[in-house]
Amino acid sequence: MQFENTLKFAQKLDSEDKLHDYKNEFHFPQVNGKDVIYFTGNSLGLQPKCTQSYIDEVMTDWKNLAVEGHFHSKKPWWDYHERLAEPLSEIVGAKTEEVSVMNTLTANLHFLMVSFYRPTKKRFKILCEEKAFPSDQYLLQSQVKFHGFNPDEALVEVKKREGEHFWRTEDVVAKIKEVGEELALVLIGGVNYYNGQVFDMETITKIGKSVGAFVGWDLAHAVGNIELKLHTWGVDFAAWCSYKYMNSGPGNASGIFVHEKHLADDSIPRFQGWWGTKKETRFLMKPEFESTHTADSWQVSNPSVLSLAPYLSSLTLFEEVGMKSLIEKRISIVSYLEFILHEIDKEVNSTFEIITPMERGCQLSVLLHGEGRPLFDYLMKNGVIVDWREPNVIRLAPAPFYCSYEDMYRFGQILKEGILSK
Template identity: 50%
Template sequence: MTNFKTGLDFALELDRNDKLSHFRNQFHIPKHTDGKDCIYLCGNSLGLQPRVTQSYINQELKDWAELGVEGHVHGKNPWLSYHELLTDNMASIVGAKPIEVVVMNTLTTNLHLMMVSFYKPTKKRYKIVIEGDAFPSDKYAVESQLRHHGYDDKEGLISWNSREGEELLRYEDLEKILERYGDEIALIMVGGVNYYTGQFFDLKRITELGHMHGCVVGFDCAHGAGNVNLDLHNSGADFAIWCSYKYLNSGPGSLSGVFVHERHAYNKELNRFTGWWSHNKETRFKMRDDFDMLPGAEGWQLSNPPILSMAAIKASLDVFAEAGMDNLVAKSKDLTAYFEFLLNELNNDNIKIITPSNENERGCQLSIQVKNADRNLNQKLTKAGIISDWREPDVIRCAPVPLYNSFEDIYNMVERLKLILNEK
């Protein structure tokens, strides 16, 4: 969709023609002080709660109350295999095969578990590449892995940086890094969508480049899962991890997803931390058998699943299945392009969109850089009923999520931003 127009009437027309607009009613929208719905553009930080989530959790509370431990096998959704109820839908969202996906633990915990298996440093090949402005927890995690293996965390970490005066990363600069240090690099670990700029990387291109130089390649897809077509299987990546509380709407601090490419599914030689939930399901409760690894991503589980958190994930994944990921991505591209159009129509030299303009190189997030702004700008937006996300030093991150944001939301947001920027 490219022929956008200004004016509220056009936004309302877009909403009337939106086949996904009814999904907004399936979510709780926070209220402003005037009692009206807020314009919630912070799904890249915490997704909104689906209305069905409470009933999904209540079902498990009911089974716990009425069945006690028997809920593991006799509950409506038996707890022993509950995580399997999430696998197909989650695999579909991230573009993977079911054997390649499991939901378990939390994000950085899973990143460490993946690095236990896939970061295999040697005296010569031990360095790790990350993007220069990676999400802090990723940087902290890889630095700690370097230290854990006895390497200097500054010398062993290579940053793929943007060029001076630019915000976005260039693939040719990564190519130069690999040409120079390729035989010293053990792991490339990049955020699939950069949290700050919203740049969506070409996962397949990065993977092929890394593998060509003998590197293992993994991705943190926290800002990509439920947002863009990750196509993880076809990317060829060795592993990926993501959280479920952003675009996947599973609640604060909820569980993480893990992808391990199927070529590693039956490799028992891969070093890993193990627990009884990665042991053969058929003999798990015999208790005294030697460890017998489950194939696929399930073979990285440690403990039995936290059911209440998984129930919240299941609620959201069922909404995703009804809407269809391809449909959501298509609407996301239209919403974000409309947002970009209206911002450009402001003709304000003090604002700059640092997210790529190419719709295939971004998800629904636009990062708006505002000259000479500080956190007060975000506070004014909040007072105006807009929930967005401020990132130092001068960027507002806004994510028009296709499941619950409307074109009218976007129109009203830009109108309120314009008023605030024009204040003296």
């Protein structure tokens, strides 16, 4: 399609967009009395309007039923989490029994590493990407220290090539093969938080397993954003948060994936709790742990129903729309945003460098040569909510559920005004 940098053309794209009306299903902050242009769904998604009713239902059942709400509420609390597994399995490309919801992201990665980071004197190294998200760095450092290893020796970072802003799959593969029999675990962010790059998870998983390592993925920026086939790819485990593209609310519950080949293996070590025991015998208070032989067996405590309710409300929208439609719009709207950026770049005689490679999801990270924090401040004051990363990168994530093509056009005009107003 031949794009145009005009309001009329953007509105035409919106009129043809079958997801356009879903914008009305979300609450928007306002600046200067107008709904903002929201580009930070990669950090915190907007609140679906249906969420309040899901929370109110739980609060009403608590008020009227108290403890009996566990079994007699409209959506009984004791199996509330099970309602999330099926829609999530569709989103991440898994079998229902391979998915569960519990805790928060880094906590879940720690729990999963109990099972999938079991270092020996010979095989103890973990491979990750250079400058992984800080929480992942702290997670990995603390895990190797806990097992008595030196992070300087145990952590292997795959670096970008000199002068490049992205990782090359062949470099990841080469590093895996180089570490070889010393490699215990590959754990990488499936979509990089800084540059928005989507890693070739299928290839990396295959190569990691070929040298005898477990392979896991932090999918914080991937779930609800890109196509995933965790079961087919043979991924051992994964975890993700729910408050970015999944729109479940700040700091909300995390999802996990454990491949079915591990589910019936009772020899796998794990930290156990009563919510991981068989549902049928859970309330018999038996002294022995009995695995559910599903991903639920990694649960420890009963999940917070008040956290699960917003997540479930958002998943109803994902079920309505489907990832295929979301991905189709995401590809189109990100392409239009990229076009707008290049057009504005030419108009203001500036230099915008998009550091996100073509292997991308919803996010474009833009290096603003010659621009600084004042431009970010100008955008925010004029109703464009973007994300700033030092020294001069803005992250733009036009989430397809609630961003429009007209938003992309208007953003370009505000961006141009901000540069020319200096």
